[in-house]
Amino acid sequence: MRLPLLLGVAMGCFGTALAFPDSSKIGSLQRPLLAHDADQQSKQPAHSVKEHSGDADICAAGSKHYTGTVSVSDEKKLFFWFFESRNDPSKSPVVIWLNGGPGGSSMFGLFREIGPCLTNEHNNGTDYNDYSWTEFANVLFIDQPAGVGFSTVRNGSTGGPDNALEAGEDFNLFLTVFFQDIFPDFSGNGLHIAGESFGGKYVPNFVRHISERQKQGTNPMLVPIQSIILVDAVLDMTSSGPLGHYDHFCAVDEKGARLKKNGFNETACSALEEDTPEAERLVALCLETYDRHVCKASDVFANEHLGKWLAGDVYEGGRDPYDDRRECGNNPPICEPFDSTGYASYLNLPHVKEALGFDRDFRFNGINNDTNARWEASGELFIPSTREVTYILDKTPTRVLVINGNNDIIVNTEGQKRVYNHLPWHRQAAFRMRKFQNWAWSDKSGTLLKGGQFKTVGDSAGAATSKLSFVSVDEAGHASPGDQREAIAWLVGRWTGSKPSEDGLCFV
Structure with a gap:
């Protein structure tokens, strides 16, 4: 039975060897036109946006946030929830978060792991998350493929995508509209795409699709992707x-x-x-x-x-x-806490659905089992994404960060080490021979704490920045950013170059 994917001490720092580069770009912040219908502009897909400035009734975010949809076809709409950074959004990078499944809503990542608000113990409100990735980044959560979460497929259609190519085309179109028509002033901030669990299939496929179309000169989505972040993410x-x-x-x-x-x-x-x-x-x-x-x-x-x-x-x-x-x-x-009942109960409250622009009779589900079944029936569930990661490492400037909880079983660190040591790319031998070392992070009190182990190599010998980094995290399972919120936020903040990095990633 296949279980579901739903879900010697060295001293030194990354700064002294392979640094995390500063990816932020300066740009002025411009508030988008609200409730804008792109049908008024010929040839552009329809989209809608709603601002929730200071709206703590649905999410105690600590910053402006926006929800909306983009029509990627006549039948399909993708839902998004975009949170500005709590600290200087005009200069903070953009991080996209995708949950896996296939069929899992990215609202899990928002309300259980890295979002600015987390559902409370009664699932009737939210609590402020001190360790959200919005502390250092503008974070965009997308429900995809169409039919998952708040993303919809028109009644009577054949359903949402059941393969990475169609889902990737929809994702590419979504990003084009998002950065060109809705939030153009964030297009120069630096873009990082994170995927968890089956997101290890989504993200590499989507990024390769985007890159190949850009190289062919046929892609209007021109925003460069600085890195991908694969969190307890399956390739094989x-x-x-x-x-x-x-x-x-x-x-x-x-x-x-x-x-x-x-x-x-x-x-x-x-x-x-x-x-x-x-x-x-x-x-x-x-x-x-x-x-x-x-x-x-x-x-x-x-x-x-x-x-x-x-x-x-x-x-x-x-x-x-x-x-x-x-x-x-x-x-x-599935087992708790991966049972989606808790946060899904909150998202099905009438006032929450109304605030998000959905009718009261709309039913939000954290997992779309039909989507999962159709990906399995198409055979796409079983196709690895190792070639796509090889392409990213060999053919693009995009860097790769792998994060894995050491207590995860379904995507276990031991298996992941096997995958990346055997991954063919031009620095495979150097990466395979590199020894794992301990890494540590500083909490808000300045205390240095052991985080796990890591190894990294650059794009070439002596390179100043890391190309592929593998970081294991102690006391963390499959939802590692939820298990170790502060430690992983610390790590990702430095990877994206948006947090002070003079101390680098140190080892104890």
């Missing part, structure tokens, strides 16, 4: 998941004792060891061919032979596949 379903289970649950110390107290038993570990070579062979065929049938066969074998040991432990009171520190709560195999 088998390697990032079941192939990492042996390392995650069966690793032993020098005395032969299991490193994890809740690791697998000897029977499970022996079976995993026996079945791993065939799983490796099949995933290699998938990566070589990119054939959906070959890749599905790889996924099926891995889950039936490797993944079954985890899946059998996922039940109420059993393992939580999204965080090895927790027991599974409600609604297995």
Whole structure:
């Protein structure tokens, strides 16, 4: 059974080796025309925008924020929620956030992880988030593909996209309208695109699509993408998941004792060891061919032979596949807190829907199971995105930051290390040979705290800035930015160049 993706000490700093460059650009802030209908301008898709300046009734944001939709076709509208930075928005970068699934709403990231407001314990209001990414960036949350969350598909149509190409075309058109017609004064601030979980399929595909069209001179979306941020994000379903289970649950110390107290038993570990070579062979065929049938066969074998040991432990009171520190709560195999009921209940309150421009009878769902099923039926669910990341590293100036919670099981750090060490690009050998080192971050009191481990390489030997950085995060599961809000906000703020970085990313 495949579990759903819904979800020696060294001293030194990035500043002394591979620095995070300052990506901010200076530009004047201009308030957009509200309730603007682009149908009045020929050839432009329709869009609408509503300002929520100081509107704490729906989100205690601490800055101006806007909601709206962009019609990417006659049948499809994409919903967005855009928050200005709390600190100098005209100079702060723009960070786009996409949740995964496929079929997961980005409102999860907003209200449970990095947004300026988080749903309260009663799910009838919001609390101010001191560690929101809006502390250092203008953050844009997009529900996509059409049909997910607040993004809609016209009744009677065939549904939203079931593949990365169509979804990428819609995303590209959305960005064109957003930066040209709605918020043109943010187009020079520096753009970073973050994706979580299945966002590891979305983001690399979308960025490659945008880049190739830009190079062909056929893309009106001209805003350069400075980096992508892949958060507990899957590129290859088998390697990032079941192939990492042996390392995650069966690793032993020098005395032969299991490193994890809740690791697998000897029977499970022996079976995993026996079945791993065939799983490796099949995933290699998938990566070589990119054939959906070959890749599905790889996924099926891995889950039936490797993944079954985890899946059998996922039940109420059993393992939580999204965080090895927790027991599974409600609604297995999703398990709390990935059950969308809480924040979805808030978004379905009548006054919230009305403020967002939706009828009272509109029903918001955090996960669109139909979208998920159609991506699986099309075979797109099984196609990796490793070639797309290789393209980004080899053919574009876009940098790549990988963040992974060390307690994540479904996209585990051990499997992710395998993926990126084997990722073919022009600095693969240098990255693979680089040793992981500890990294630390400073909290608001100035205390230096260990964050996890990292390694990084530049675009060339001796490069001043990092091209690919892999950062693991301690005490964090699949929703790592929600588990370690302050630490990851600190990290991403320095990556985007929008926070003081004279201390760099230090190790303890």
